[in-house]
Every structure is written in C-alpha cells, then in structure tokens.
Amino acid sequence: MHDDNLMDQLLRDTMAAQPPQLSPGFDARVMRRVRPRRLTQTGRWLLAGYIVVAGATAAWLMREVPATAIVAALVMTVPIALGASAYGRRITVGD
Amino acid sequence: MGAEQPPHADLTNERLVERCREGVDEAAFAELVRRYRGSVFRLAVSILGQEFAPEAEDVAQDVMVRMHRALGSFRGEAKFGSWIYRVAFNHALNVKARIRYRAPHVSDEALATTPSSDRSPEDQLQDARRKRAVHDCIAELPEVYQSALRLHYWLGASMSDIGAMLDAPENTVKSYLHRARQLLHAMLAERGFDAR
Numbered sequence: 001m002h003d004d005n006l007m008d009q010l011l012r013d014t015m016a017a018q019p020p021q022l023s024p025g026f027d028a029r030v031m032r033r034v035r036p037r038r039l040t041q042t043g044r045w046l047l048a049g050y051i052v053v054a055g056a057t058a059a060w061l062m063r064e065v066p067a068t069a070i071v072a073a074l075v076m077t078v079p080i081a082l083g084a085s086a087y088g089r090r091i092t093v094g095d
Numbered sequence: 096m097g098a099e100q101p102p103h104a105d106l107t108n109e110r111l112v113e114r115c116r117e118g119v120d121e122a123a124f125a126e127l128v129r130r131y132r133g134s135v136f137r138l139a140v141s142i143l144g145q146e147f148a149p150e151a152e153d154v155a156q157d158v159m160v161r162m163h164r165a166l167g168s169f170r171g172e173a174k175f176g177s178w179i180y181r182v183a184f185n186h187a188l189n190v191k192a193r194i195r196y197r198a199p200h201v202s203d204e205a206l207a208t209t210p211s212s213d214r215s216p217e218d219q220l221q222d223a224r225r226k227r228a229v230h231d232c233i234a235e236l237p238e239v240y241q242s243a244l245r246l247h248y249w250l251g252a253s254m255s256d257i258g259a260m261l262d263a264p265e266n267t268v269k270s271y272l273h274r275a276r277q278l279l280h281a282m283l284a285e286r287g288f289d290a291r
Binding site: 003004006007008010011012013014015017019020022023026027029030031033034035 | 132137226230279
C-alpha cells in the first residue's frame with residue numbers, strides 16, 4: 001500500500017506536464033473534409049465541354065474500329081478508371 | 096447574458112445522429128464533433144504519448160471524418176460514445192504502430208534542465224533520469240494500462256470518463272491503474288530506481 005502511494009506520487013510528479021490542446025481550427029478543418037466537394041459553375045462548364053469534345057474526337061478516331069474491339073477496350077479501361085477514382089477519393093480524405 | 100448555446104446543444108446523441116441521417120444537417124454533425132472532439136483527442140494522445148500530440152490531433156480528425164461517413168450505417172445497437180471511442184482507440188493504435196520508430200529522443204541534458212530551485216544539480220539529474228525511466232517503463236506496459244495512466248495522471252480524466260473511453264467499468268479502470276503501478280514499481284526496481 002505504501003509503495004502504491006509512493007508510485008502514485010511519482011507518477012503525478014512525472015506527468016505534471018501541461019496537457020496538449022486541440023488547435024483552434026480543428027472544427028473548421030473537420031467540416032471542410034466532410035463537406036461534399038462541388039465544382040464551380042466554370043468548372044462544370046469546362047468539364048461538360050471536355051466530355052463533349054473528347055467523346056466526339058474518340059468517336060471520330062474510332063469510326064473504322066470494329067464494335068467488338070471498342071467494347072473490349074471499354075471493359076478493360078472503365079473498371080481501372082473507376083478504381084483509380086475511388087482510390088483517389090480515399091487518399092484525399094485520409095481513410 | 097451567458098455564452099450563446101450552440102445549435103442542437105439540447106438534443107441527445109441519438110437524435111443528432113438521426114438528424115444527420117435524415118438529410119444534410121451540418122449543425123447536427125458539428126454538435127457531435129463539439130461533444131466528442133476533446134475526449135477523442137485525449138484518448139488518442141493517451142495512446143500515442145506526450146511527444147505525438149500533432150499525430151493525435153490527426154487521429155481525432157480522421158475519427159470525426161469516419162464518424163460522418165458511418166452515420167448512415169450506424170444502427171444504434173451500441174452506444175454512440177462507445178462506438179466512437181472504439182474507432183478512435185483502434186485508429187490510434189494503428190498510427191502508433193506506424194510512428195513508433197520515430198519517437199523523439201529526449202537527452203539527459205535536456206532532462207537535467209528541469210527547473211528546481213532547492214536541489215543540487217546531482218539530485219536534479221538523478222530525478223530527471225528517474226522520470227525518464229518512468230516514461231520508458233510506461234511505454235512497455237500493455238496499451239490499455241498506458242492509456243489509463245496517461246488519462247488519469249497527465250490528462251486529469253475522471254474514472255468514469257476513462258471507463259467510457261476504454262469501454263470498461265470504473266472498478267476495472269481502478270484495477271488497471273493499480274496493476275500498472277505495481278508493474279511500474281517492479282520495472283523501475285529492475286533498472287535500479289525506487290519510487291521515493
């Protein structure tokens with residue numbers, strides 16, 4: 001019992017350092033991370049323009065490619081693109 | 096005339112979770128963050144140790160983000176607090192495993208500068224070495240003992256708060272602390288220090 005009291009006092013002395021505090025911007029940083037990220041109006045127009053131009057260019061370039069080859073290419077690339085996008089989201093939010 | 100109460104401060108955790116799930120109620124989530132940020136941070140820092148407060152803050156932030164994502168699937172079988180503390184405990188342990196090899200070294204020289212007006216330099220150095228030995232011995236204890244010790248002695252948490260954070264009844268927390276002191280006593284004796 002005596003030793004326990006001595007150890008209790010030693011621990012109090014040893015751990016007398018000031019406890020750390022959360023930094024003041026903690027809440028704001030959390031809220032920023034959980035808020036859904038939306039593109040600005042300009043960003044949306046640019047993305048829509050890119051999709052239209054890229055789609056039209058791809059269709060024109062592949063006009064003589066057989067449909068089966070196009071399907072095969074899509075089957076291979078779409079899962080990779082979706083996986084990369086999901087991985088990107090995960091590392092962005094630090095999961 | 097008093098301080099302005101945050102929105103939703105009067106709602107229960109369950110109601111706040113419901114409001115978060117019903118739709119985009121940012122204020123309900125902000126209130127959950129306000130309620131748990133401090134204790135989640137303290138739990139994380141009690142696991143990671145004194146030198147890793149910035150990492151503990153990152154853990155607290157990650158836990159809040161995970162809480163936000165998991166609210167949709169939270170069914171309320173467990174108490175909300177127990178659930179979030181379990182997530183925090185496990186995440187802090189994972190982070191600790193990653194950072195354990197870059198623990199900052201505190202030299203004897205730095206420890207010897209601990210101010211004390213009425214003791215000789217030799218006594219102060221011996222005292223500093225003993226404190227260092229205590230910290231080293233604590234780091235060798237089981238995780239739950241380390242956490243309980245730091246929460247109690249360093250962060251000043253009450254037995255009931257420690258019990259909530261470690262998901263253990265108060266009597267179990269008391270026995271963790273008692274057992275930890277016994278182990279420390281033996282470990283210090285092995286290294287040639289006493290508790291006096």
